[in-house]
Amino acid sequence: MQKKKTNGNNVYVTGMGVLTSSARNIEEFSSDLIHGKSGIGILKGKIVNGRDAVGAELDVEMVRNNLRIHIENAALPEDTIQKIKKCSHRASKSIKASLSCVAEAYMQAELFRQPVPKERIGLIVAGSNLTYKIREEYLSSYLNGFEYLSPYYALRFLDTDHVGVISEIYDIGGEGFTIGGASASGNLAIIKAHQLLQLGIVDVCVISGAVAELTSMELQGFYNIGALGGRKYADFPELASRPFDRGHEGFILGEASGCIILESEASVVSRNVIPLVKLLGGKNSLDGNRSSNPSLDGEINMMRALLKEHSLKPDDISYINAHGSSSPLGDETELRAIKNIFKSNFSSLWINSTKSLTGHCLYSAGIVEAIATIIQMNKGFVHPAKNLESPILEGFLFSSKTSALVDMKYTLSNSFGFGGINSSVLFKNL
Amino acid sequence: MSKVDVFSSLKESINELLPDIDLADINYEESLKDLGANSVDRMDIIIETMEKINVRIPLVEFGNAKCIKNIVDIMCRYSGE
Numbered sequence: 001m002q003k004k005k006t007n008g009n010n011v012y013v014t015g016m017g018v019l020t021s022s023a024r025n026i027e028e029f030s031s032d033l034i035h036g037k038s039g040i041g042i043l044k045g046k047i048v049n050g051r052d053a054v055g056a057e058l059d060v061e062m063v064r065n066n067l068r069i070h071i072e073n074a075a076l077p078e079d080t081i082q083k084i085k086k087c088s089h090r091a092s093k094s095i096k097a098s099l100s101c102v103a104e105a106y107m108q109a110e111l112f113r114q115p116v117p118k119e120r121i122g123l124i125v126a127g128s129n130l131t132y133k134i135r136e137e138y139l140s141s142y143l144n145g146f147e148y149l150s151p152y153y154a155l156r157f158l159d160t161d162h163v164g165v166i167s168e169i170y171d172i173g174g175e176g177f178t179i180g181g182a183s184a185s186g187n188l189a190i191i192k193a194h195q196l197l198q199l200g201i202v203d204v205c206v207i208s209g210a211v212a213e214l215t216s217m218e219l220q221g222f223y224n225i226g227a228l229g230g231r232k233y234a235d236f237p238e239l240a241s242r243p244f245d246r247g248h249e250g251f252i253l254g255e256a257s258g259c260i261i262l263e264s265e266a267s268v269v270s271r272n273v274i275p276l277v278k279l280l281g282g283k284n285s286l287d288g289n290r291s292s293n294p295s296l297d298g299e300i301n302m303m304r305a306l307l308k309e310h311s312l313k314p315d316d317i318s319y320i321n322a323h324g325s326s327s328p329l330g331d332e333t334e335l336r337a338i339k340n341i342f343k344s345n346f347s348s349l350w351i352n353s354t355k356s357l358t359g360h361c362l363y364s365a366g367i368v369e370a371i372a373t374i375i376q377m378n379k380g381f382v383h384p385a386k387n388l389e390s391p392i393l394e395g396f397l398f399s400s401k402t403s404a405l406v407d408m409k410y411t412l413s414n415s416f417g418f419g420g421i422n423s424s425v426l427f428k429n430l
Numbered sequence: 431m432s433k434v435d436v437f438s439s440l441k442e443s444i445n446e447l448l449p450d451i452d453l454a455d456i457n458y459e460e461s462l463k464d465l466g467a468n469s470v471d472r473m474d475i476i477i478e479t480m481e482k483i484n485v486r487i488p489l490v491e492f493g494n495a496k497c498i499k500n501i502v503d504i505m506c507r508y509s510g511e
Contacts, residue, residue, distance in 0.1 A: 085450065086448075089447075089449060090446075090447065141481060144481065145481075145486055147477065147480060147486045147487070147488075147489075148477055148480065148481040148486075149477070150473070150474045150477050150478065151470050151473040151474055151477070152470060152474050155470065
């Protein structure tokens with residue numbers, strides 16, 4: 001392996017796990033990407049404007065079965081299996097999904113077979129406000145009488161329950177926390193994990209993107225601020241997420257979880273594991289804007305600074321996994337930012353948005369889309385841009401109705417979040 | 431409410447939280463701790479049971495409960511039997 005230590009330690013991705021409404025693991029997700037399969041339907045029990053909300057729902061039974069299957073495949077010691085059973089029995093769907101993805105990623109990174117000392121493993125859970133659904137579940141008991149509120153509520157309403165459960169089960173003892181950046185949470189987690197590894201604070205960092213388990217009330221809030229789509233295509237859910245298409249009208253919620261394992265070069269070499277891609281780094285910047293609108297300058301400056309930090313020219317980038325949330329203003333702003341930076345090559349720069357297939361996974365979006373980026377880099381293709389029939393701006397190289405074979409060296413994955421948060425992560429193929 | 435009914439509700443709450451415990455094995459002399467319930471589990475089981483049998487008892491009342499029998503007795507006292 002090349003040893004070019006220009007900027008601290010080299011960092012690699014050595015494991016991935018994913019769970020979407022239509023894919024139970026990385027293999028199925030790869031197939032969904034290749035075939036442009038959408039997982040968007042109806043979010044059962046979630047009501048917006050008095051009718052069923054459109055979105056990609058993770059089935060709770062599927063999540064439970066999947067966790068069991070991964071644990072069986074991992075051939076874990078009996079006491080670990082008992083611990084998982086106890087901790088996950090009444091855990092939220094979101095925590096169960098995280099546990100499933102971490103197990104899959106641990107398998108690929110061979111962390112069960114060749115473990116790393118627990119104090120050298122970090123854990124970052126991407127997402128905040130993870131427990132509204134839990135609050136809703138406990139509310140009736142509480143209203144029935146304050147004496148009836150379970151003490152578990154105090155553990156479960158805190159986002160740190162994700163950190164506690166995952167670290168207890170997988171025996172993680174280095175730095176750990178949740179990180180909140182709205183729709184940019186996933187990318188912020190990748191960026192912070194990269195920094196932990198570069199600083200030598202940990203050798204391995206587990207990044208877990210949490211499922212956004214919202215209630216009808218949060219969805220209605222998103223609708224009322226003008227961010228949620230699904231009106232025109234309420235009866236055709238698969239058509240509702242339309243990044244960069246003239247028919248876009250707002251984001252469609254996607255429930256999904258993903259896990260990425262980052263590892264230092266020294267650890268990759270000493271454990272003799274095969275890295276998937278190199279993570280060069282990422283960039284996070286603020287617009288100084290409390291509102292929900294994006295900033296063209298903010299996006300331009302963030303992406304430009306990231307390329308500059310790594311001495312890359314715009315021409316070096318062959319693919320961008322766009323934020324592309326299907327929001328009219330957001331989609332247009334991102335394309336204009338890309339055109340401004342990639343003046344010389346924007347017509348040969350591949351662009352798609354995984355949200356056309358998965359919906360907008362909010363907290364885990366950055367993780368799920370980094371995984372999609374890595375799968376495409378490793379297999380050498382760009383996934384179809386579903387529902388992109390009439391692009392809002394001309395001249396860009398959007399992927400088409402079918403996958404295209406593309407060799408990629410450097411790629412970007414963008415995520416922008418409420419709070420004026422801009423972020424992008426930069427990968428290099430091996 | 432009879433002791434049998436309270437005990438049955440308590441067992442139901444134990445089962446919801448700790449499904450691996452065989453309900454037939456639970457006896458009056460054991461403590462919830464003996465069954466593998468940690469301190470938060472124990473409060474959860476008691477609160478769940480209170481809600482099931484529709485009584486409200488200050489949690490401090492259970493501070494000296496040594497075994498399942500003591501818990502059932504306290505609950506019966508408050509439920510008027």
